[in-house]
Amino acid sequence: MTKFHFPVGYHKFHPTKIIDFQLNRWYSLGYARFEDMVEAGKRINSLEDWKGEMIRQAEKALEEGRTMNGAFHYRAAEFFVSPSDPDKLTLYEKFIELFYHRVFAEDKIERVLVPYEKGYLPAMRVPSNIEETKDTIVIHGGFDSFIEEFYSMACYFADLGYEVILFEGPGQGGALKKYGLPLTHEWEKPAKAVLDHFDLKSVTWIGISMGGWLCFRAAAFEPRIKRVIASSIAFDYMQIPPEPVAKLAKLFFRFPKMMNYMAEVKAKASDQNKWGIYNLMHITKKDNPFDASMAMIQLNEENLHSELVKQDVLILTGAKDHFIPLKMHHKQVKALNNAKSITERIFTKEDQGHNHCQVGNFGLALDVISKWVQEKLLFS
Structure with a gap:
């Protein structure tokens, strides 16, 4: 059975919270090296850079014989990939193949x-x-x-x-x-x-x-x-957002077309919003933001x-x-x-x-x- 080390410390790897959290996530769970997350944080300017940088980290780790790091960097890369991008399934399959057939092949799984x-x-x-x-x-x-x-x-x-x-x-x-x-x-x-x-x-x-x-x-x-x-x-x-925001959201739920339009505007304005909206549609298997949100609530x-x-x-x-x-x-x-x-x-x-x-x-x-x-x- 593989032994893991769980490092202590939440680090400032990136100024953008959602990116910073993901870099901390793989390090904290025992799957990534500190120096790799520091390097990735410096090279990633926005979510547009995420996939390419994490794939680069995966390939570098595999070349150096660090198969666990490589596997989980592929998982990290997949996380922010749009559901419409064919790389999303490819990265998932690479991760699964490495996980079961190379990294932990000798473990009792x-x-x-x-x-x-x-x-x-x-x-x-x-x-x-x-x-x-x-x-x-x-x-x-x-x-x-x-x-x-x-x-x-x-x-x-x-x-x-x-x-x-x-x-x-x-x-x-x-x-x-x-x-x-x-x-x-x-x-x-x-x-x-x-x-x-x-x-x-x-x-x-x-x-x-x-x-x-x-x-x-x-x-x-x-x-x-x-x-x-x-x-x-x-x-x-x-009930997570402040009450005025929640009330406004409930108002939008009465107007599906308007809600879908506003969601598209938000998606175009921010990579983070785009990821959140389209990923929610993906996991709920709905073809528009309104129906996905209705499933979520x-x-x-x-x-x-x-x-x-x-x-x-x-x-x-x-x-x-x-x-x-x-x-x-x-x-x-x-x-x-x-x-x-x-x-x-x-x-x-x-x-x-x-x-x-x-x-x-x-x-x-x-x-x-x-x-x-x-x-x-x-x-x-």
Whole structure:
């Protein structure tokens, strides 16, 4: 089993937040070198430069025999590529090929396709690294994440004696790219498919990023989830912006044509907006911004059903998360009024885990999770 190092520190790699976060992301998860992220940050002026620079970093790493760095630089390159660009699928396939057949070819990874609707959910099973397995931990991300991104996390828990199952739900990774499954807010459906397929009766469930919303939806309707952990809390995507902005957005929802027009104007004005709008259309499989947004706002307070969550809950939040404001953490905690227990951890700048999903000190987040799970298993 591969051993990973989780460096401490959220660094200023780039002046643009969204680019800076992505460079920190791959470094913090243990997949990239500090000096490569510094170099990339200096060479990238805008999102237009991103793909070319990260491909250059990938090729350089492979030439130097650094296959893990090379593989994850291809993943990084894919992240900001437009869904209409044929390189998006090519980069994904390069990453997957390197990941399974070169970088981690000797690791004990079981690749599984879980039947779901008219397609499959790609999953990965990582066995416990010790003789006696303590428990099963199930992990998924959010938005357009890949299970391979969380492999360092899986290895960490496997070394502690846990069986780990990672899966991609509708709208994510191969479930979207290979089987055309769009994002759904009804996450209990893919959760049931995974639990049934692996014949799991009692699990610890971890949702990351948008997965912090999806995991509570799954837990609300799936009693086989006994412990639920959310890294990043959205609660209700329409409540994230300031109230005046949210009210204006709701007004636009009454005028689909106007909303589509405004979205196109925003896309032309900013590469970042263009990426966000077209990627949302991609993962929801909608052909216009209005319909994509309507799918996205299903991730709301009412559909979450926090009142049905009766499990032990751990919530990890970055105090300075640049995607999701701290107010959402407090809204979510208040709404979990029937949970068996709630443990909160708000990471500060002093922790270096203050940003989205504790990028900057991912190792600390893993330590907090492992101690909490051990405690809950001990007294369950």
